[in-house]
Amino acid sequence: MSRPLSQDEGDHDARRTRQWLAGEARCDGISRQELLELGAAMGAVTAAAAEREPVGVTRAPVGVDPGGAGPAPAPIAKPLPPHLFRRLDSNAEMRWEAMAGRGHVVPNDRFFVRNHTVTPPLDADTWRLSLFGTGLRGAPTRPDPVEFDLSDLRGLPAEERTALVECAGNGRRYFAEQQGYPAPGVAWGLGGVGVARWRGVRLGTVLRLAGLTDAAVDVMPEGLDPDYVTGGMNLGRVRRPLPVGKALDDVLLAYEMNGEPLPADHGFPVRVVVPGWIGISSIKWVGAVEVSATPLFSPWNTQFYRMFGPGHPTGGGVLAAQSVKSAFELAWDARIPAGAEVLLHGRSWSGNGPIARVEVATGDDDWRPAELVAADRGGAWQRWTVAWRPPAPGRWTLRARAVDVTGAGQPEAAGHNDFGYLFDGVVRHPVTVT
Numbered sequence: 001m002s003r004p005l006s007q008d009e010g011d012h013d014a015r016r017t018r019q020w021l022a023g024e025a026r027c028d029g030i031s032r033q034e035l036l037e038l039g040a041a042m043g044a045v046t047a048a049a050a051e052r053e054p055v056g057v058t059r060a061p062v063g064v065d066p067g068g069a070g071p072a073p074a075p076i077a078k079p080l081p082p083h084l085f086r087r088l089d090s091n092a093e094m095r096w097e098a099m100a101g102r103g104h105v106v107p108n109d110r111f112f113v114r115n116h117t118v119t120p121p122l123d124a125d126t127w128r129l130s131l132f133g134t135g136l137r138g139a140p141t142r143p144d145p146v147e148f149d150l151s152d153l154r155g156l157p158a159e160e161r162t163a164l165v166e167c168a169g170n171g172r173r174y175f176a177e178q179q180g181y182p183a184p185g186v187a188w189g190l191g192g193v194g195v196a197r198w199r200g201v202r203l204g205t206v207l208r209l210a211g212l213t214d215a216a217v218d219v220m221p222e223g224l225d226p227d228y229v230t231g232g233m234n235l236g237r238v239r240r241p242l243p244v245g246k247a248l249d250d251v252l253l254a255y256e257m258n259g260e261p262l263p264a265d266h267g268f269p270v271r272v273v274v275p276g277w278i279g280i281s282s283i284k285w286v287g288a289v290e291v292s293a294t295p296l297f298s299p300w301n302t303q304f305y306r307m308f309g310p311g312h313p314t315g316g317g318v319l320a321a322q323s324v325k326s327a328f329e330l331a332w333d334a335r336i337p338a339g340a341e342v343l344l345h346g347r348s349w350s351g352n353g354p355i356a357r358v359e360v361a362t363g364d365d366d367w368r369p370a371e372l373v374a375a376d377r378g379g380a381w382q383r384w385t386v387a388w389r390p391p392a393p394g395r396w397t398l399r400a401r402a403v404d405v406t407g408a409g410q411p412e413a414a415g416h417n418d419f420g421y422l423f424d425g426v427v428r429h430p431v432t433v434t
């Protein structure tokens with residue numbers, strides 16, 4: 001499935017990088033030199049920290065120190081029962097057994113959370129969406145923006161989309177565990193992904209009402225969570241630009257998730273949902289949106305979310321579509337009864353488009369095709385099943401690999417990059433047959 005050029009993430013990123021390096025794209029608050037220095041510092045950290053806790057991009061949220069005014073707020077508001085989640089600093093990954101036998105979408109109580117700092121307490125009554133910039137008629141400024149409140153948005157035509165949100169670092173821990181190359185950053189297993197039914201108004205509808213002009217090229221939503229501080233540098237609010245072509249296409253300003261008001265941790269009252277693009281594009285707790293007639297940049301597409309390291313260009317390679325992945329709906333080290341046939345369940349997904357086929361290997365046999373759940377064909381991800389009769393008690397390793405409609409598949413080992421993005425290797429999932 002190819003997308004029009006103006007909506008392709010990789011292409012957009014490559015063009016903007018050239019412009020940024022040539023000094024033609026603006027990145028507020030941070031100079032090109034500072035970002036390059038931060039990159040160098042983080043590179044050094046990367047090498048030194050290979051054997052230690054993840055540091056660098058997930059360093060403690062300095063920006064939220066309450067200054068002795070009491071305990072720091074919990075980074076995540078919702079309960080994180082250990083049978084549903086594994087905590088990772090200010091983030092929480094879904095345990096895959098939490099999806100066993102479930103429907104197409106991930107219920108809100110078990111959807112993964114990726115917070116750069118903390119979930120901010122926001123009041124829906126005083127919340128405003130503020131649009132400004134040179135790409136709007138009359139070029140409204142940040143202090144004097146075009147505003148919408150929540151009831152304005154709810155009064156506009158609503159749309160619903162079932163879309164997958166995945167952190168670009170999902171699967172990162174397997175770079176270390178399976179390939180011996182630890183990467184800094186949140187040590188996600190495969191649970192930094194989820195599919196939900198998002199309901200809201202198209203970003204394009206709001207942009208047009210706000211006075212979008214033909215001169216607009218980039219749209220940059222910004223979160224209302226605290227500034228992100230890392231490597232001793234305050235990078236400001238979490239934000240990442242989109243080309244106007246994508247912004248006008250299928251991007252939503254979502255206020256509902258799976259039929260409920262957006263939960264606090266997932267962006268209440270309103271978040272951006274950018275189908276098909278890496279998770280960081282889907283800005284939560286959106287407040288300001290800059291609409292610019294000149295290209296924009298943010299640290300979230302210059303410093304983070306780029307492919308660095310041997311085999312990648314200096315300045316970082318383009319981080320294009322999310323890679324193909326597969327997961328069993330099973331606990332890590334799950335116990336499986338011996339002597340009977342069991343039906344193994346799992347899911348596969350790809351940023352390129354739908355999954356075409358899935359194969360499973362159980363360690364006692366060759367790869368064999370999995371049965372695809374018909375209702376998911378062409379959907380945000382693909383459920384599948386495969387029957388297995390464990391031949392004997394003991395430790396077994398389950399593997400699953402998928403191929404998407406573009407022919408992209410899963411190699412035995414993922415390609416290395418310093419920050420551990422886009423893991424696509426086959427994950428070796430241990431189980432114990434008793």
Ligand SMILES: Nc1nc2c(c(=O)[nH]1)N[C@H]1C(S)=C(S)[C@@H](COP(=O)(O)O)O[C@H]1N2
Nearest residue numbers: 112113114115116167223238279282283284
């Ligand atoms: N404002 C804001 N938006 C954000 C983030 C954040 O920390 N702050 N994290 C991003 C990242 S890296 C991901 S992967 C997704 C995760 O969405 P979720 O927490 O709803 O699962 O939100 C994105 N949007």
Ligand SMILES: [Mo]
Nearest residue numbers: 167168279280
């Ligand atoms: Mo992410």
